[in-house]
Amino acid sequence: MKIDISTSSPIQLPRLSVRALPRSLPPVANETIGSFVARLAFVNHINCRDLIRVLAPTCRSQLRAPEKIVRLHLLAGATGIKSTHLAYALPEIRGQLLDQGVSGLKGMTIAGHPNRIHPACRLCMGAKNVVGRVSVWRRPDQNICLRHGIWIGRDVTTPADQFCVNDLPEMLQAQRRHGKLISRYGHRAVNYHYGHAHNIVDVSSRLPSPTKRWSRMLYFFEREKVERLPRSYSSAAMYPEAVALTNILISPYWRHSAVHGSPIEQDKFFRHIQLKDLTNGPPNLDRSLWGWIREHQPQPWRHTGQQFLDLRTHLRSPVAE
Numbered sequence: 001m002k003i004d005i006s007t008s009s010p011i012q013l014p015r016l017s018v019r020a021l022p023r024s025l026p027p028v029a030n031e032t033i034g035s036f037v038a039r040l041a042f043v044n045h046i047n048c049r050d051l052i053r054v055l056a057p058t059c060r061s062q063l064r065a066p067e068k069i070v071r072l073h074l075l076a077g078a079t080g081i082k083s084t085h086l087a088y089a090l091p092e093i094r095g096q097l098l099d100q101g102v103s104g105l106k107g108m109t110i111a112g113h114p115n116r117i118h119p120a121c122r123l124c125m126g127a128k129n130v131v132g133r134v135s136v137w138r139r140p141d142q143n144i145c146l147r148h149g150i151w152i153g154r155d156v157t158t159p160a161d162q163f164c165v166n167d168l169p170e171m172l173q174a175q176r177r178h179g180k181l182i183s184r185y186g187h188r189a190v191n192y193h194y195g196h197a198h199n200i201v202d203v204s205s206r207l208p209s210p211t212k213r214w215s216r217m218l219y220f221f222e223r224e225k226v227e228r229l230p231r232s233y234s235s236a237a238m239y240p241e242a243v244a245l246t247n248i249l250i251s252p253y254w255r256h257s258a259v260h261g262s263p264i265e266q267d268k269f270f271r272h273i274q275l276k277d278l279t280n281g282p283p284n285l286d287r288s289l290w291g292w293i294r295e296h297q298p299q300p301w302r303h304t305g306q307q308f309l310d311l312r313t314h315l316r317s318p319v320a321e
């Protein structure tokens with residue numbers, strides 16, 4: 001069977017259907033539309049741009065942003081896969097399903113900030129016999145594939161940046177703890193506080209220091225037997241501390257002690273962080289931590305008696321709500 005590609009007319013009318021491709025393949029969960037269309041084109045030995053012209057016949061000038069123009073019903077026709085199945089798997093065109101009145105998308109990973117595009121876990125793809133590079137939308141809380149013990153999160157830009165963390169149990173525990181925090185406080189709040197915690201730990205331990213992050217880095221250097229490591233190793237090495245600090249910053253008790261508490265309560269907050277060994281040096285001297293405290297303190301120019309602006313409500317959730 002051949003794809004119907006007629007490109008002579010300058011005025012393109014929307015097509016209602018396309019012929020099925022000779023070979024179809026299922027999308028991976030949360031795969032980017034660009035990744036899926038590229039894989040479809042590859043297995044069918046056709047040019048990716050030609051395939052996009054078929055799937056997005058109404059607009060040829062935006063071929064650099066296929067996610068904005070690929071039509072769900074045409075993709076379903078080309079692959080022989082149901083529109084609902086495609087839309088649930090591909091966040092960028094899921095909105096077209098909403099246009100058809102379909103609901104039940106709550107909790108699904110969205111396309112765009114704060115989520116990022118990363119390569120899918122190479123071992124998961126291998127197990128599913130998926131050939132070629134697959135890019136997916138990853139939430140900030142998805143950093144380790146617990147099935148394979150592989151770092152797949154921050155600073156992973158190619159499958160080569162993924163690496164095994166199975167021999168560091170605290171890494172796997174941190175990923176599970178991250179998930180539990182979301183169950184308790186919700187995606188939006190955890191994402192907000194994790195961003196702060198990650199920044200505080202990162203600034204505090206970026207340079208070689210007697211911290212757990214650098215103990216892990218030394219372990220990674222020794223294990224891999226190389227002189228340089230991808231950036232993903234550095235991000236992974238601080239993950240347990242970033243999650244542990246998130247657990248403190250998000251706690252109403254500790255947040256109140258730090259932001260509104262008396263000097264004695266504030267000292268208790270700092271000692272708690274020191275006990276957990278989360279920063280390099282005394283936490284009460286940590287400028288990033290003080291920055292977080294000041295950012296959350298009520299400011300005099302805000303109206304008296306009015307709740308101070310909660311930035312969390314202005315941040316985009318990584319999942320559909």
Ligand SMILES: [Zn+2]
Pocket residue numbers: 121122123124125145147148150
């Ligand atoms: Zn995996």
